[in-house]
Amino acid sequence: MTVDPRLTASSDPGRMTSSRLPILLALVFSSLFPVFSHSNREMWFQDLFPPNTCPINAKTNTFYGIMFDAGSTGTRIHIYTFVQKSPEILPELEGEIFESVKPGLSAYADQPEKGAESVKRLLDMAIDAVPPHLWKKTPVVLKATAGLRLLSEEKAQALLSEVKEVFEESPFLVPEDSVSIMDGSYEGILAWITVNFLTGQLAGHNQHTTGTLDLGGASTQITFLPRFEETLKESPRDFLTSFEMFNSTYKLYTHSYLGFGLKAARLATLGALNTEVADGQMFRSSCLPKQLEAEWHFGGVKYRYGGNKEGETGFKPCYLEVLKVVKGKLHQPDEIRGSSFYAFSYYYDRAADTNLIDYEQGGVLEVRDFERKAKEVCDNMERFSSASPFLCMDLTYITALLKEGFGFRDNTLLQLTKKVNNIETSWTLGATFHLLQSLGITY
Numbered sequence: 001m002t003v004d005p006r007l008t009a010s011s012d013p014g015r016m017t018s019s020r021l022p023i024l025l026a027l028v029f030s031s032l033f034p035v036f037s038h039s040n041r042e043m044w045f046q047d048l049f050p051p052n053t054c055p056i057n058a059k060t061n062t063f064y065g066i067m068f069d070a071g072s073t074g075t076r077i078h079i080y081t082f083v084q085k086s087p088e089i090l091p092e093l094e095g096e097i098f099e100s101v102k103p104g105l106s107a108y109a110d111q112p113e114k115g116a117e118s119v120k121r122l123l124d125m126a127i128d129a130v131p132p133h134l135w136k137k138t139p140v141v142l143k144a145t146a147g148l149r150l151l152s153e154e155k156a157q158a159l160l161s162e163v164k165e166v167f168e169e170s171p172f173l174v175p176e177d178s179v180s181i182m183d184g185s186y187e188g189i190l191a192w193i194t195v196n197f198l199t200g201q202l203a204g205h206n207q208h209t210t211g212t213l214d215l216g217g218a219s220t221q222i223t224f225l226p227r228f229e230e231t232l233k234e235s236p237r238d239f240l241t242s243f244e245m246f247n248s249t250y251k252l253y254t255h256s257y258l259g260f261g262l263k264a265a266r267l268a269t270l271g272a273l274n275t276e277v278a279d280g281q282m283f284r285s286s287c288l289p290k291q292l293e294a295e296w297h298f299g300g301v302k303y304r305y306g307g308n309k310e311g312e313t314g315f316k317p318c319y320l321e322v323l324k325v326v327k328g329k330l331h332q333p334d335e336i337r338g339s340s341f342y343a344f345s346y347y348y349d350r351a352a353d354t355n356l357i358d359y360e361q362g363g364v365l366e367v368r369d370f371e372r373k374a375k376e377v378c379d380n381m382e383r384f385s386s387a388s389p390f391l392c393m394d395l396t397y398i399t400a401l402l403k404e405g406f407g408f409r410d411n412t413l414l415q416l417t418k419k420v421n422n423i424e425t426s427w428t429l430g431a432t433f434h435l436l437q438s439l440g441i442t443y
């Protein structure tokens with residue numbers, strides 16, 4: 001029995017990452033907001049927040065932002081602390097408190113109150129973390145991703161309105177639209193903002209920004225800043241989005257593929273995605289251990305699945321099965337073939353599960369490393385039988401998605417990083433910047 005290290009990592013309530021990023025952030029902010037100067041007292045956030053809320057005479061100020069990520073496999077709270085030490089000094093992103101619960105909201109499709117309860121338990125942490133005098137000024141927002149996108153409108157709305165009620169009963173600031181399903185393209189853009197902000201790339205002239213790959217349970221995103229005219233010309237219109245943040249406009253390539261997250265891909269490989277599942281129906285695959293027969297609940301449906309008892313198993317037949325799921329289904333922008341990308345979520349988890357990277361430190365991999373590991377696991381399933389029975393399928397899917405789906409080269413570099421300077425590399429930070437910007441909150 002292997003323990004998912006994420007479970008231990010996230011079962012530490014109130015874990016405070018008190019990282020300080022003063023130098024880095026000062027650099028980022030000062031180049032993002034070149035208008036800043038001591039003499040005219042213009043502030044870095046002048047364009048970020050309306051002038052009437054700029055705390056020109058404020059002393060040390062701490063302000064908070066609470067962002068919930070209602071993912072398909074879990075709900076996570078991110079409580080960000082920002083400090084404005086004096087009007088002359090740039091505010092710092094001081095730290096983040098992070099906690100998560102499983103399962104995700106969509107698992108409560110038929111019990112929306114219970115779903116909202118799981119959110120409330122996380123929100124109680126914010127009550128402890130944020131000083132009472134700041135509660136009213138601290139916005140709380142929840143954005144749901146693919147899990148809720150896949151539910152019926154009615155079930156999704158029932159969950160969202162229960163959560164809204166929890167927010168409204170809390171002492172925090174509840175903006176309009178505080179509970180919603182996020183558009184897939186925002187997920188990609190906001191994660192891109194987070195990563196490039198945390199790595200200081202937004203400070204320059206966008207020369208060295210890094211693209212991002214997110215592999216969730218139900219959907220997957222790819223986002224990068226195109227460098228070549230060709231990419232802009234050849235990409236489908238709705239893959240290109242202009243986005244304003246920190247006083248700059250970014251024209252990004254981004255797309256969210258619904259149904260191409262790791263768990264949805266398992267169902268697709270088994271032939272069980274978007275089909276009526278008959279009672280007792282068995283779905284078999286050459287990517288699973290021969291003798292396996294088991295049940296799996298996903299999105300409120302029970303699936304029976306198993307290995308190819310009589311037939312083939314192993315990497316080759318598995319790759320062919322998985323290929324059917326991705327081949328020709330994704331747009332392949334030429335310019336990404338040779339670039340490097342940040343990759344998170346299940347890319348990270350599966351790489352860590354198979355010791356391709358260190359669970360805490362992350363690491364840098366080439367696309368071919370996933371293929372090598374997929375072969376090793378699929379061709380020796382009995383050796384990996386203590387791990388998830390889906391390990392072979394997952395690694396093979398990741399390999400096929402990267403190579404045949406997006407069209408990456410074998411030697412494309414992937415940077416797997418869970419945290420930069422102790423802050424989670426999640427779309428939630430980008431979303432919090434956007435939130436603060438729209439609310440004009442500074443303390």
Ligand SMILES: Nc1ncnc2c1ncn2[C@@H]1O[C@H](COP(=O)(O)OP(=O)(O)O)[C@@H](O)[C@H]1O
Binds near residue numbers: 104147
């Ligand atoms: N903030 C986070 N920190 C660590 N892991 C995360 C975080 N957000 C998502 N993950 C990982 O992402 C994967 C699932 O994505 P999820 O967000 O639940 O699905 P989706 O994005 O499709 O709604 C899991 O591997 C989960 O552990």
Ligand SMILES: [Ca+2]
Binds near residue numbers: 071072216217345
């Ligand atoms: Ca996600």
